[in-house]
Amino acid sequence: MATTFTLNGEKRTVEVDPDTPLLWVLRDELKLTGTKFGCGAALCGACTVHIDGEAVRSCQTQASDVEGRVVTTIEGVTGDVAAAVQAAWIKLDVVQCGYCQSGQVMSAVGLLSQNPKPTDEDIDKAMDGNICRCATYKRIRAAIHEAAKSLPG
Amino acid sequence: MRPTRSCRSRQTTALPSSSSISTKGQGAATGLATLVAEELDADWAQIKTEFAPADPVKYKNLAFGVQGVGGSTGLSNSYEQYRLAGATAKAMLVAAAARAWGVPANEITVKAGVVSHSGGKSATFGELAVKAAAESVPEKPTLKDPKDFVFIGKAFPRVDSKIKSTGAAKFTIDHQFDDMLVATIVRAPTFGATVASFDASEAEKIKGVVKVLQVPRGVAVLATNTWAALRGQSALKVTWDDSKAEKRSSDAIVAAYKAKLDTPGLKARQDGDVEAGFKAATKVIETDFEFPYLAHAPMEPMDCVVRYDGKSAEIWAGSQMQTIDHGAACAVLGLKPEAVQLHTVWAGGSFGRRAVGDAHMVREACDIAKAYGKPVPIKVVWSREDDMKGGYYRPIYVHRIKAGLDKDGNIIAWLHRIVGQSIVTGTPFESVMLKDGIDGTSVEGASTLPYAIPNLQVELHSEKVGVPVLWWRSVGATHTAHATEHMIDILAKETGKDPVDFRLGMLKNHPRHAGVLKLAAEKAGWLSGKPADGKMRGVALHESFSSYVANVADVSLNADGSVKVERVICAIDCGVAVNPDVVAAQMEGGLGYGLGAALKGAITMKDGVIEQSNFDGYDVLRMSEMPKVEVYIVASAEAPTGVGEPGTPVVTRRCQRPAEWHGRAHNHSADEQAEVQRPIVTQDAVTADVCLDAASAIDLDGDAGDEAARGVGEKQRGVGNVGRL
Ligand code: FES
Ligand code: FES
Numbered sequence: 001m002a003t004t005f006t007l008n009g010e011k012r013t014v015e016v017d018p019d020t021p022l023l024w025v026l027r028d029e030l031k032l033t034g035t036k037f038g039c040g041a042a043l044c045g046a047c048t049v050h051i052d053g054e055a056v057r058s059c060q061t062q063a064s065d066v067e068g069r070v071v072t073t074i075e076g077v078t079g080d081v082a083a084a085v086q087a088a089w090i091k092l093d094v095v096q097c098g099y100c101q102s103g104q105v106m107s108a109v110g111l112l113s114q115n116p117k118p119t120d121e122d123i124d125k126a127m128d129g130n131i132c133r134c135a136t137y138k139r140i141r142a143a144i145h146e147a148a149k150s151l152p153g
Numbered sequence: 154m155r156p157t158r159s160c161r162s163r164q165t166t167a168l169p170s171s172s173s174i175s176t177k178g179q180g181a182a183t184g185l186a187t188l189v190a191e192e193l194d195a196d197w198a199q200i201k202t203e204f205a206p207a208d209p210v211k212y213k214n215l216a217f218g219v220q221g222v223g224g225s226t227g228l229s230n231s232y233e234q235y236r237l238a239g240a241t242a243k244a245m246l247v248a249a250a251a252r253a254w255g256v257p258a259n260e261i262t263v264k265a266g267v268v269s270h271s272g273g274k275s276a277t278f279g280e281l282a283v284k285a286a287a288e289s290v291p292e293k294p295t296l297k298d299p300k301d302f303v304f305i306g307k308a309f310p311r312v313d314s315k316i317k318s319t320g321a322a323k324f325t326i327d328h329q330f331d332d333m334l335v336a337t338i339v340r341a342p343t344f345g346a347t348v349a350s351f352d353a354s355e356a357e358k359i360k361g362v363v364k365v366l367q368v369p370r371g372v373a374v375l376a377t378n379t380w381a382a383l384r385g386q387s388a389l390k391v392t393w394d395d396s397k398a399e400k401r402s403s404d405a406i407v408a409a410y411k412a413k414l415d416t417p418g419l420k421a422r423q424d425g426d427v428e429a430g431f432k433a434a435t436k437v438i439e440t441d442f443e444f445p446y447l448a449h450a451p452m453e454p455m456d457c458v459v460r461y462d463g464k465s466a467e468i469w470a471g472s473q474m475q476t477i478d479h480g481a482a483c484a485v486l487g488l489k490p491e492a493v494q495l496h497t498v499w500a501g502g503s504f505g506r507r508a509v510g511d512a513h514m515v516r517e518a519c520d521i522a523k524a525y526g527k528p529v530p531i532k533v534v535w536s537r538e539d540d541m542k543g544g545y546y547r548p549i550y551v552h553r554i555k556a557g558l559d560k561d562g563n564i565i566a567w568l569h570r571i572v573g574q575s576i577v578t579g580t581p582f583e584s585v586m587l588k589d590g591i592d593g594t595s596v597e598g599a600s601t602l603p604y605a606i607p608n609l610q611v612e613l614h615s616e617k618v619g620v621p622v623l624w625w626r627s628v629g630a631t632h633t634a635h636a637t638e639h640m641i642d643i644l645a646k647e648t649g650k651d652p653v654d655f656r657l658g659m660l661k662n663h664p665r666h667a668g669v670l671k672l673a674a675e676k677a678g679w680l681s682g683k684p685a686d687g688k689m690r691g692v693a694l695h696e697s698f699s700s701y702v703a704n705v706a707d708v709s710l711n712a713d714g715s716v717k718v719e720r721v722i723c724a725i726d727c728g729v730a731v732n733p734d735v736v737a738a739q740m741e742g743g744l745g746y747g748l749g750a751a752l753k754g755a756i757t758m759k760d761g762v763i764e765q766s767n768f769d770g771y772d773v774l775r776m777s778e779m780p781k782v783e784v785y786i787v788a789s790a791e792a793p794t795g796v797g798e799p800g801t802p803v804v805t806r807r808c809q810r811p812a813e814w815h816g817r818a819h820n821h822s823a824d825e826q827a828e829v830q831r832p833i834v835t836q837d838a839v840t841a842d843v844c845l846d847a848a849s850a851i852d853l854d855g856d857a858g859d860e861a862a863r864g865v866g867e868k869q870r871g872v873g874n875v876g877r878l
Binding site: 017020021024027028029031033034035036037038039040041043044046073074075086089090093094095096097098099100101102105123124125127128129130131132133134135136137138139140141 | 310311313314315316317318319320321322323324326327329335360378379380383450451452453454499500501502503504534536537734738741742743744745746748749767768769773774775776777779781782
């Protein structure tokens with residue numbers, strides 16, 4: 001079945017079963033591998049993308065759910081918030097193995113887009129679903145605060 | 154003649170420094186590049202890194218004799234090798250410039266990537282690279298005096314921050330080829346079971362599934378995409394022959410181990426005469442510790458890509474043991490070493506999981522490629538469930554420590570008995586790592602106890618269990634650091650001594666241990682004040698992988714009685730800190746990794762079947778549980794030592810407190826608690842001790858108290874200092 005949606009600013013149509021997880025549509029059909037597979041069960045956040053600007057887990061989103069909607073992945077995330085987040089990530093050398101970081105960045109951009117000056121509690125709430133086995137949490141928290149500093153609040 | 158040390162130059166101004174070890178996030182590529190850049194006098198902006206191909210002769214790890222990385226040896230091993238490579242290249246660049254300009258070499262200087270002569274001539278590395286390659290390789294290039302270091306010891310940025318913050322880094326699972334198939338495998342539900350029969354009819358009906366094949370480790374489903382391969386895997390029906398499988402429950406294994414605690418084991422260390430020590434003691438305290446199976450659960454589940462055409466093969470993997478993985482591929486495919494190319498790619502975490510003696514990830518990919526017989530690339534993907542149920546855990550361990558005190562509160566006897574399963578038996582590491590029946594990884598940290606105790610004995614029982622086990626970040630220290638440091642704290646309390654002073658009093662001959670302990674205590678304000686109301690403070694100290702780590706943790710209890718680690722002050726002595734920011738990051742990460750195991754998930758087995766399958770059953774540390782961490786590095790001129798692991802050590806499942814200790818712990822006023830209940834914390838060990846002390850802080854009288862302690866103890870898992878493999 002054909003599904004059409006906007007992906008990173010471009011209209012795309014894919015021929016997949018409607019219940020195929022968006023994660024695999026992105027990775028295998030569209031070859032956008034920045035979005036990662038970590039658990040397949042909405043437990044780790046590695047697969048986080050934005051749908052209509054909101055951070056969601058693509059492993060639990062079916063292809064049919066995104067018909068006509070706007071999907072943004074790590075490859076296409078742009079704007080002031082994304083730029084501030086990625087600059088802070090690089091400045092503070094957040095990453096270790098890096099595998100979780102696409103999802104972390106997408107969740108952080110989602111958080112700051114809605115709440116430009118998050119408190120530590122806000123960060124805990126927004127980011128607890130994103131596992132980092134390298135435990136880079138301290139730097140993720142610092143980088144979110146750092147990015148917030150450069151954003152109008 | 155081409156430079157043969159593992160540093161290559163190209164005719165560009167970018168200097169690829171090829172990294173002979175894999176990198177799983179521990180900043181190894183950055184550290185190795187730093188070493189080369191230092192001796193080259195390069196410009197940091199010029200440094201690019203790439204992974205070296207598998208080549209055991211050129212790139213071997215001096216400690217293992219194979220190309221591989223583990224035991225936090227990445228940087229310590231390479232300190233000389235990579236500096237020499239940089240110095241060699243620099244000498245050749247200078248020689249080439251001298252020849253081209255017709256000037257003496259000693260009038261040439263190199264700074265920030267530019268070669269210049271006092272007469273005014275100058276050139277970049279790139280411009281000289283081809284000529285330099287024609288110069289002869291100096292026998293003994295001179296290394297810099299450490300006081301002249303420009304890069305080493307400075308916090309230079311990681312080389313991989315950008316690609317990993319933008320989704321551009323390519324991991325094994327990200328490899329895509331037009332004609333590629335994705336494979337999943339249904340593996341045995343119990344370790345050691347084999348395929349009796351299978352029914353592929355449902356699986357074959359799934360769109361995208363192209364083939365179902367039996368392979369040595371199970372039944373493989375090949376499909377045109379990952380989703381089809383995963384669905385095919387669920388639809389496949391396999392009947393297993395489990396007559397030779399391990400069918401015990403983990404509780405039964407623990408019970409069997411505990412029974413062994415009553416009998417003497419092989420001696421791993423013997424100082425003085427413990428029996429005489431106990432006879433002379435005025436008080437004897439004994440405590441048992443249990444440690445569960447732990448899964449590594451790296452963020453990228455296991456995977457491997459192979460392309461095999463009958464005559465040659467190419468493999469892409471986040472390999473941590475290139476020589477072994479390469480050898481296994483040659484063996485399975487029946488190819489000569491030169492016909493198999495192994496590409497090491499970014500690994501989405503390992504913590505030991507990708508350093509396997511049986512090379513099973515590569516082996517099963519090659520088995521599938523061979524059985525399928527068509528020359529298409531095949532990517533084997535493990536689901537999270539496959540990964541978590543698939544074995545290779547930190548083994549279960551049970552410890553007993555019996556300690557004797559004299560009338561002045563000195564420890565005069567220490568008997569430490571450990572029961573567990575050897576990690577190295579039956580692997581290629583056995584011949585080097587098993588000595589007189591003792592697997593050093595089972596006792597390290599216990600057999601190397603630094604404290605001055607005149608009569609000390611460490612014993613080991615290695616049991617046979619059919620569950621594959623493996624090194625888990627910091628290896629032996631994951632349990633030995635917890636057990637030993639916990640016991641030291643119990644004894645400090647018993648004698649009424651301050652836990653820091655008590656330790657320092659026994660460390661006169663171990664200045665590096667004492668150094669980090671003092672530094673952590675000082676930075677934490679150990680002497681100057683108590684933690685705030687309702688908080689407890691603990692300390693722990695451990696050496697692993699030749700690095701020394703001390704932690705002081707402030708801990709409180711959540712409303713539900715669970716433990717919250719609020720702040721950890723960490724001091725580390727790892728010799729020269731090549732890149733202090735990478736060292737700090739490794740301490741933060743190692744601590745978080747250990748804390749996750751201590752506070753959260755454990756792997757358990759019921760009748761041979763693993764009970765956890767994903768992050769719901771085996772939860773890990775999350776953002777809200779990460780403490781504030783401050784890392785202090787001891788200034789040192791010693792050769793650099795491991796930092797990947799020494800941050801992780803200590804995890805316990807169920808600690809039994811000595812009865813006497815219960816007697817003393819109850820009914821303290823809030824004030825007394827703050828004074829008396831100082832939980833222990835090792836870098837990785839932050840936890841179990843903390844839980845126990847927290848338990849006794851809320852302890853009541855008698856049995857109820859015992860239950861309370863046990864209840865909290867249930868949540869404990871020991872993890873030692875962070876850092877090996
Ligand atoms: S892969 Fe989607 S949440 Fe883990
Ligand atoms: S950086 Fe490795 S899992 Fe987050």
